[in-house]
Amino acid sequence: MALCFKKSRDLILTLVFALLCCILLFIPTGFENNGANKKALRHPVRILEVNSSGLQTIGITKVGTQQLKGRLLSGPCKGEPITVNNHLQGRLEIDELYAPGEKALVKYRLTSGGRPDMGATLGHYRIHLELILFALFALALVAVAGVTGLKAILSFAFAVLMIWKVMIPMFLNGHNPVWTALGVVAALTASISFLVGGVSQKGFVTFAGAFMGLALTALLAVLFTHLFHIHGAVRPFAEVLMYGGYAHLQLTPIFIASIFLAASGAVMDLAMDIAASMEEVKLKHPDIHFMEHIRSGLRVGRSVIGTMTTTLLLAYSSSYVFMFMVFTSQDIPPVQVFNMNYVAAEVLNTMVGSFGLVTVAPFTAVIGGLVMRRKRHAGSGNA
Numbered sequence: 001m002a003l004c005f006k007k008s009r010d011l012i013l014t015l016v017f018a019l020l021c022c023i024l025l026f027i028p029t030g031f032e033n034n035g036a037n038k039k040a041l042r043h044p045v046r047i048l049e050v051n052s053s054g055l056q057t058i059g060i061t062k063v064g065t066q067q068l069k070g071r072l073l074s075g076p077c078k079g080e081p082i083t084v085n086n087h088l089q090g091r092l093e094i095d096e097l098y099a100p101g102e103k104a105l106v107k108y109r110l111t112s113g114g115r116p117d118m119g120a121t122l123g124h125y126r127i128h129l130e131l132i133l134f135a136l137f138a139l140a141l142v143a144v145a146g147v148t149g150l151k152a153i154l155s156f157a158f159a160v161l162m163i164w165k166v167m168i169p170m171f172l173n174g175h176n177p178v179w180t181a182l183g184v185v186a187a188l189t190a191s192i193s194f195l196v197g198g199v200s201q202k203g204f205v206t207f208a209g210a211f212m213g214l215a216l217t218a219l220l221a222v223l224f225t226h227l228f229h230i231h232g233a234v235r236p237f238a239e240v241l242m243y244g245g246y247a248h249l250q251l252t253p254i255f256i257a258s259i260f261l262a263a264s265g266a267v268m269d270l271a272m273d274i275a276a277s278m279e280e281v282k283l284k285h286p287d288i289h290f291m292e293h294i295r296s297g298l299r300v301g302r303s304v305i306g307t308m309t310t311t312l313l314l315a316y317s318s319s320y321v322f323m324f325m326v327f328t329s330q331d332i333p334p335v336q337v338f339n340m341n342y343v344a345a346e347v348l349n350t351m352v353g354s355f356g357l358v359t360v361a362p363f364t365a366v367i368g369g370l371v372m373r374r375k376r377h378a379g380s381g382n383a
Helices: 002-026 128-147 147-172 177-197 200-228 238-241 251-284 290-329 341-382
Strands: 041-051 055-058 061-072 081-088 103-108 119-124
Touching: 002 147, 002 177, 055 081, 055 251, 061 103, 061 238, 081 103, 128 147, 147 177, 177 200, 177 251, 200 251, 251 290, 290 341
Parallel strands: 081 119
Antiparallel strands: 041 061, 041 103, 055 061, 061 081, 103 119
16 A cells, blocks of 8 residues: 555656646747847758858868758758858867768748748757667666656756756846756756655655755855856856846856756765665664664765766866866966866866765765654654
């Protein structure tokens, strides 16, 4: 009977989060009609002909316009020919060259007669490959984790929608980024904890331990960002956002929010590991002493903290491999490198996030010991 009740609770919670995902998917962000290209169409095009005579080579880059002719693969004008311009700005990180047979995402408008007008390239078409990659990941997750894998996919979708439909629009509308992100992180922590861990003690312990660790991470992020004198403009596209009509935004609080948001996944992972191990110990040894139970959780936490901290370091630093290669090639002293604002920002990001990992272990272990102890005492009292 208890097992059936637990399964029904988990099913209800899963349906609730599935419904929330559907609602979030159709909620407008409020920025759908912004921008000068709101009437433009975007569809994949098969490139048939390429004219590169308008390109000039300057050093290791090319500038100019590559003229393309192709055929639309979808949209209201599917199958019709279209002429496309590929503008190169001499920037390797954004410029792309095309060859016949390749597919490109193209932005274009319709003429008064309903035919495709001159288009502009938006990069090689990759959406179908991204969908295939996600489908393979979902299949692998379900094959390994079964029903729990399906719940993990649901929590993943919920996280994406919460960030896209709730957090980002609230940031743009000027709401306090730290409190907004903390609320979103609380919702994400709840979804992952209770969907994966179930509506159970394990789920509650995971949520409580992870959120306490993230709340402390948020406090440290606020404190040390000001002590480090870091401005939010160190993040990519920050200035582009301000020049795009959002100069009123306070970038530093957004940077602070990004610190504990980035660490939240690893914190939740560690909290779930500890809660699951403590639940298993309690099932095998229901009479285990309260303090010994907590120490068991801490021992699991110690084993995981080292690898998870290194995971954060590698995840953050891997994006800056080329930057460190430049510094090394020019023999810039480490004292100068680590004092640069954007390097200091990543040090802050890594260290504060790692501190959240270190503290979530004792938080989760103590909460797990208290919660699971209470249940045993209640059971012995009923007897």
